[in-house]
Amino acid sequence: MASSSHRHRSQPDREFQWRPVRGPLFAVAAVATVALIVTLVVAFRPGGSSDTGSDRAVAASSSSSKAGPSGTATDSASPTPSKPSSAAPKPTASSPARASASATPSAASPARRAASGTAGTSTTTAPAAGRIRPGTTYDGVATSYDVGNGDGACLFGPTDDVMTAAMNTADYETAKACGAYISVHAGGKSITVRITNECPAPCAVGQLDLSRQAFAKLAPLSAGRIPITWSLQSPATSDTISIRYKTGSTQYWCGIQAIGHRNPVARLEVRTSGGWLALTRTAYNYFLSEQGTGCGSEIRLTDIYGDQLTVPALAVRPDVAQQTGLQFARH
Template sequence: MAASSHRRSRRPDRRPDRRTVRVPAVAVTAVAAVVLVVSLVVAFRPGGGDDDGARTVKPVAGAQVSGAPTPAAASTAAAASASASPSAASPTPSPSATPSARPSAKPAVPAARAGSRTAPSAGRIQPGTDYQGIATSYDVGNGDGACSYGPTSDVMTAAMNTADYETSKACGAYVLVRASGGASVTVRITNECPAPCEAGQLDLSRQAFAKLAPLSAGRIPITWSLLSPATSETVSIRYKTGSTQYWCGVQAIGHRNPLSRLEVRANGSWVALPRTEYNYFLSEQGSGCGGAIRLTDVYGEQLTVDAVAVRPDVVQSTRVQFARH
């Protein structure tokens, strides 16, 4: 076709001309040179060449190529992809190319990573729900209670009725309490109120009760709900007194939202530890003691804390906190 195109462009006169017959060698040489140049252009243009034979298809930057490339080809493709136009199609990254959330080296303090969310907890106390009940008051003493947090100077606390305490699931929860007259107070659950406390009832510290009504009122109707407050406190881990690598009790302290689950890493999988009424999670066979810990709150958020050494009755900070809701 190249020669045909050349002939159409020259349109020679069909009548004989002696002057053109005298130099046939020059004309033939010129025509041959032009044909050669045109043939080379056609041969080397993208997709050029004869269609009669098989052609080698070269992958274009950004295109997916089937088959496993050699290391050299992979490096070349990566370089081409980096220089390609943003509008070009990008290949789907393989799982191994996804950046890992794990730190490359363990820090001096227990590190924590945010994990994927799970389904919200199915416990009695649910986020975004108002509960009706009665408020009473009691003397909190040194601030310690059934949740085993220990003495504290924070007097804005409360004891949860046994039904809603739910084997210590309410421990550490922040609760907004509202009286019928419009007064409100935020308390943290640190204790359990056994019978005759009934479902929905909160036994407030005297200082917290006084924010709602005079202590002489004794019992007042209230509405309360779960709160996810602003806080500068971070989550800490504490092993129970007597814990070793063969038996341990694990407790989380300072969490913004109530915990629904605590798991330890054992034999390559996560194992959920049972929770006691005194707010420790027990590993009675020693599984995972001193290893990684995963915490899940009632909203389904998970925090994974790298190996925490077994140091009984020592509060070890993780420097992380659950998200606010």
């Protein structure tokens, strides 16, 4: 069998010749003549135009779009609106979350709160609670120690009050717990003690080191260590607050302490030419003005509930407790 490269064309291919076909050609010419006549009649009739077809196409295209409310073209070919996004809207600066607003005291809160005594003024601001918060119950353990003359890290001075306690360092919070009244519960019994001291390590968070007299009201001293719960109190009291300047205080340097307060003091400020200045608190419960700014001027006290008391200017008299006649409100 010969390969494809040696194949020969068939005999009909060699003898093929083109011959004109007259019948079909005549028919085509006749059709073209009729079309030309029709076109000329349409073109020259009144109002006729050869662009009529294209004008209709443009009109049809224009009618497929219409102006929207703002003049922007909208596609009438797809009238079905798109589906709304399922994503939840995020809060913006103009619409803050309500939860945080309800948790924060508003400016409409009472601006003043009654205080016992006549000197100075009392106002209310936002709460200033630290680790020890009002209305909160804490778990811990109680131990006991000999309080001696009743003085301690808070430097309130010697006292005959034996219902006192030392607070663990974490909850002592740089003397912020000083003067707090704490209700302690254990085994169905309860007592109230005042924080006058700090209990350093190994005292753990939540631990109270009670005076022996206070511990004995909850359990025998031989128990050594007992589980307790405790919470902050705002007790009734007939005492009023006193202000004491630290030893060595002058108009050029001073340390200021508040004593006899019903609720823990969160902040102490002094009046200056530029306004109120908050002083730095020390672990030994004095607020220091190292440059003497505000020493001997008005003093403003804020407790952990946000109540404020303004104490008129007092002379800088070191180691003297000066009565103010003021007291924080009971809660």
